């Protein structure tokens with residue numbers, strides 16, 4: 519027969535042992551008293567923070583700074599995803615056109631290169647009197663000619679409609695090409711694009727938005743969106759065939775073009791299968807991987823729905839990071855609470871798109887120095903994200919050695935942890951040398967395309983910013 523208890527098991531567990539001595543009893547009571555006091559202190563702290571949060575009327579201002587393509591806008595998306603899920607769910611759909619455009623632009627880059635290769639072969643054929651097979655192109659005189667066949671001609675022909683889809687998408691987004699002029703004035707091969715106003719393109723692309731100016735426009739927008747999906751779906755097999763083709767890969771290799779490492783790259787089979795469909799709906803992962811250059815300073819107000827900062831309003835400023843954009847940052851320094859500075863450490867062997875003479879890591883160091891030594895920012899907290907650690911890891915594993923670009927690195931181990939620590943130390947020293955106010959050096963190793971890991975980092979960062987802000991405002 520089972521045993522029945524008419525006493526609460528918890529009470530029973532907490533009850534003093536029946537053979538308790540006087541001395542043990544005194545110690546137990548003392549411990550219980552201590553635990554009670556700690557618990558009351560915690561309650562009081564929670565009560566104070568709650569009251570402070572309610573008093574905190576002013577939004578917490580955070581600036582996202584760093585060079586272009588450092589991950590500022592991607593970090594902003596992570597904030598929205600983690601803390602304003604409802605607002606994010608509405609916004610996600612607007613990114614569909616950006617992702618489709620990212621995918622198509624890489625196809626068009628390949629088609630353009632293919633056209634160049636084909637025209638070389640044709641011009642060499644026509645300049646030759648004989649009926650021999652085409653000769654190697656001038657660029658590839660040392661390597662055998664690319665074996666371009668009827669298959670490539672057909673792929674080029676069948677994928678041609680994507681050019682006009684690209685134009686349509688750019689028009690719908692209000693996007694313009696970003697030519698990324700080089701120091702010499704020459705245009706970069708890898709054109710990027712941007713939109714002028716953050717609010718307009720999003721509202722115009724949310725097909726379920728109530729803000730559509732008229733039924734006619736909404737139908738027009740939906741028709742265009744459906745048409746893009748139709749064309750993409752009909753091209754999906756050819757897109758995959760293009761990317762999987764050995765000759766195309768050889769062509770890219772000869773030109774030292776690693777498209778798969780470019781931002782907004784969606785030509786892998788697993789991506790094309792999802793995105794080039796009639797009813798594609800963006801996943802969070804696609805949105806954080808997409809690329810849309812920021813122009814100027816864009817303000818994003820976020821009402822935190824969850825976490826310890828729930829109920830507070832934050833104003834996040836996402837800025838354009840290329841050199842010509844940086845002068846626009848300064849007016850925002852005055853009353854900002856915190857800066858999240860992003861330095862993409864995978865770029866230690868890359869040059870700035872806008873000035874090919876400047877190493878990207880060196881540019882980040884210079885910017886960091888400017889931020890640390892700026893007197894207007896003396897009251898702001900500064901948090902450093904050493905970003906793109908996933909790409910750094912890939913790069914190191916592919917055999918790229920840090921010491922070849924950074925001689926001072928010496929014979930240290932060429933692995934992610936050692937390299938990241940080395941770069942972190944360098945940023946720390948710069949902060950120490952250019953100190954204007956005593957503040958802790960807060961650094962995080964990040965890959966902000968990893969939304970789960972970034973949510974954890976933002977949890978820590980957000981809590982620190984909030985606490986310091988409340989303390990500084992004498993609310994705690």
Ligand SMILES: Nc1nc2c(ncn2[C@@H]2O[C@H](COP(=O)(O)OP(=O)(O)OP(=O)(O)O)[C@@H](O)[C@H]2O)c(=O)[nH]1
Nearest residue numbers: 586587588589590591592781807812839906965966
């Ligand atoms: N693999 C990887 N990609 C990243 C990471 N952070 C950002 N990216 C990608 O890099 C590209 C550029 O990121 P953005 O956030 O747009 O860069 P940004 O700093 O806002 O650039 P600007 O607007 O030009 O100043 C996007 O396609 C991102 O998906 C990262 O940690 N890892």
Ligand SMILES: [Mg+2]
Nearest residue numbers: 590591811812
């Ligand atoms: Mg940006």
